[in-house]
Amino acid sequence: MTPSTPNNGPTGDRAQRRRTTIHDVALSAGVSASAVSKVIRSAAGVSPQMRERVTQTIADLNYRPHAGARGMRGTSFTVGVMVTDFSSPFHPEVAEGISNQLDQTPFQEIVVRGGVDPSRQRRSIEALFDRQVDGLIVIAPWTPQEWLEDLGREIPTVVVARHGAPRHFDTVVSDDNLGARLMVDHLVSQGHTRIALTSQPSGGLRGQYVLSHTERERGYEEAMRARSLQPQIVRTTYSEEGGYRAARDLLDRSNRPTAIFAGADIAALGVLRAVEEAGLRVPDEVAVAGYDDIAVAGISRVGLTTIDQSARETGETSARLLLERIEGRVDPVRYVMRPQLRERATTIKQR
Amino acid sequence: MTPSTPNNGPTGDRAQRRRTTIHDVALSAGVSASAVSKVIRSAAGVSPQMRERVTQTIADLNYRPHAGARGMRGTSFTVGVMVTDFSSPFHPEVAEGISNQLDQTPFQEIVVRGGVDPSRQRRSIEALFDRQVDGLIVIAPWTPQEWLEDLGREIPTVVVARHGAPRHFDTVVSDDNLGARLMVDHLVSQGHTRIALTSQPSGGLRGQYVLSHTERERGYEEAMRARSLQPQIVRTTYSEEGGYRAARDLLDRSNRPTAIFAGADIAALGVLRAVEEAGLRVPDEVAVAGYDDIAVAGISRVGLTTIDQSARETGETSARLLLERIEGRVDPVRYVMRPQLRERATTIKQR
DNA sequence: CTGAAAGCGCTTACAG
DNA sequence: CTGAAAGCGCTTACAG
Structure with missing residues (x-):
């Protein structure tokens, strides 16, 4: 339930207040849960009046669909991102680009730290996989190629900073x-x-x-x-x-x-x-x-x-490619960023 | 299902291969799903033989419980973290500390970017909330105090970099x-x-x-x-x-x-x-x-x-406090970090 | 100690 | 167009 609704329960206790569910909306609007679901998903097969009424009730009740529950059947609207480190600057800048790109969409990124050890990275990626993400952006994974190919077969995947011509996922990499x-x-x-x-x-x-x-x-x-x-x-x-x-x-x-x-x-x-x-x-x-x-x-x-x-453009591109995959594209895309030299003081002698 | 298992499906198609579920384990071990669940959770009321057999089967089948599904009933073992930015260094360093601390536990952090606009931050926090996290660490939220108090009543919450004496969440802040x-x-x-x-x-x-x-x-x-x-x-x-x-x-x-x-x-x-x-x-x-x-x-x-x-210690402390809250503590804790001056060249004149 | 049943909050076929 | 039923993968009481 939305924290914005005041809770008058006893101080110090954790609220046992129920979340507003699709059934609450259905009940309040006097329609079926299926109907509410269709409206939420903008699916076909609802009359304008139905749509209108449900939309209004959703607003009144301040209802938000539970992304976790949605993910159990359909889409969770969640994109998982693995970075090796939060505190080294490059990967977070890529994540920033991903976040920017996703801002225009209903998708939300969640970022985890994988470290540089392949087995720890693998656990981190699996942790995302187990949290019903719709797709994965993996930055600089050291895991074996076959493992990544298997991953790409199971879930839309984009790999950043890794070369080669994979068959089951996209890559975004600098030349x-x-x-x-x-x-x-x-x-x-x-x-x-x-x-x-x-x-x-x-x-x-x-x-x-x-x-x-x-x-x-x-x-x-x-x-x-x-x-x-x-x-x-x-x-x-x-x-x-x-x-x-x-x-x-x-x-x-x-x-x-x-x-x-x-x-x-x-x-x-x-x-x-x-x-x-x-x-x-x-x-x-x-x-x-x-x-x-x-x-x-x-x-x-x-x-x-x-x-x-x-870095930012790399992130934006990865997110764009991933959304295409989530929409159904299966042919692999390799996106190569063109590097540019930036000459500064640490190499240019002053005269 | 684990991507490590090879998939022999047709090239180019997304695998429709089913994930290994608790039922697969139950079937294979010849026990009930409830029994498997108890073993996974190390719950009381299973015989040593049962535990043994189930543990073995889990290993054989390379089974991982689905964190999302677990979260629908019990614990998801997921901690949500909101930072305002990925690319400014301070918040990611705090996140690094959180990740370090959680490494020793079954909990996994997921990080989202909230930006500096209160309404966008609120949406980001709700996005975490809707993905069945067990607790929340929120860094530098600009959202109103009452909203945070309501949030803290609903879910274990630790707020970083915000002062005051809240009633329903912990704070970690520098003096x-x-x-x-x-x-x-x-x-x-x-x-x-x-x-x-x-x-x-x-x-x-x-x-x-x-x-x-x-x-x-x-x-x-x-x-x-x-x-x-x-x-x-x-x-x-x-x-x-x-x-x-x-x-x-x-x-x-x-x-x-x-x-x-x-x-x-x-x-x-x-x-x-x-x-x-x-x-x-x-x-x-x-x-x-x-x-x-x-x-x-x-x-x-x-x-x-x-x-x-x-920053790192701030993150570690936040994670520690959050786990205490998840375990049931409700009294608010205020943790104050003692700041230390670091004198360097930008203020010290050379003579 | 063990397991069948119900339910978490959704979506997906499938009748009507 | 509309809704009742089943099911996603788990956990939680509750019988036995």
């Missing part, structure tokens, strides 16, 4: 190979030859079905080798701490890189910390770049050179 | 008055007298039931007046853009402040941008401070002086 190459090109144009990359472990994913960071590695390696430069990759995690550790490792080496390309902005922030702690000037002694163009990268004080992969 | 005073003290100790504050509108909330930012305003005003200093408050929003606009406004004034205290770190980042764009040096010409101690504040490049209000 990470191109993005990495753009960054290498940029760093080379600034005179660098010892360019290192911080990445994450592939999580056992290989071939075409890899997560964004692995594809960025490939793009980086290809671009380096095309110039006969030696790739230097350190794999930690996409986090401030992970970037910090990777940078510490790199800065200790004898052939210290003059540029560190972090696979994610959040890691680049940790790289910056390590570089500055080491008493090295950015960008004069070590240039630093990231990937994602999270909000903080553009702050003047940070001025992080990075690749914009349009 | 914002103290936090603001700590910051004014610090800025005064650095020699400032023209100290401005960026805040947000109170949203019509007054008296004791105000959101954190309004209480910070009060603490700031009291601290300023106690020193016979003139308060200067600009109200925009807690966002990078909001901080930027507030700072632009302040910097244009004839009695330009020498220190700007942003009510939230995210706004402080915008203040920094405005100050630097204006060609003023931080902290020599304008000192800048924030509130929250979000992760990025501690990055060397940012070095933002701020107040740590322990």
